[in-house]
Structures are given as C-alpha cells and as structure tokens.
Amino acid sequence: MAGSHGGSPKSWLAVIVILLGFTVGGVALCLGPNWMMFWVGAGIIAVGGVLALIVDIFSDVIVDAPREPLDHTG
Incomplete structure (x- = not known):
C-alpha cells in the first residue's frame, strides 16, 4: 500500500485482535x-x-513531505 495511510494487513490483524479483546471485556x-x-x-x-x-x-x-499552503491571492 505504498503512498497510503491504510497500514498493512498484518498490522490490521493486530488491531482487530485488540478490538476483539476490548469488545469481550466491555x-x-x-x-x-x-x-x-x-x-x-x-x-x-x-x-x-x-x-x-x-x-x-x-x-x-x-510521514508525508510538508505541504505547501495554497496561495489564494490574486
């Protein structure tokens, strides 16, 4: 997923396991x-x-490169 802030599937697996545990506890x-x-x-x-x-x-x-603000003058 180059250029995306979505994360990799292996990271999402960890997040899903943590959310499952939080749900069970709740x-x-x-x-x-x-x-x-x-x-x-x-x-x-x-x-x-x-x-x-x-x-x-x-x-x-x-981490993206710093963005340039748009120049809305004239």
Whole structure:
C-alpha cells in the first residue's frame, strides 16, 4: 500500500485482535460484571499487543513531505 495511510494487513490483524479483546471485556462488564470473561478479554488484548510488537505495527506510519499552503491571492 505504498503512498497510503491504510497500514498493512498484518498490522490490521493486530488491531482487530485488540478490538476483539476490548469488545469481550466491555461485554463482560455489562453482563454483571462477569470478571472471568473480563480477564479473558484483557488476555486477548495482551495477545494483540504482543502481535503488534511482532509485526512492528509502528513501521506502518508514513510521514508525508510538508505541504505547501495554497496561495489564494490574486
């Protein structure tokens, strides 16, 4: 995805795993709270964090060259 801010599929996989864990933990808090399910969600988030480190998620950041402001005079 050269020239895109979309990130690579491996990075999106890590993000999806983290979001899944967050969702499981959030649902667990709404169900009572169900602490066992909450900690399972926290574990899924931790796995997603490790996955993000393994795939080097921060290397997907693309820094554009500085943009020139438009000259609206005349």
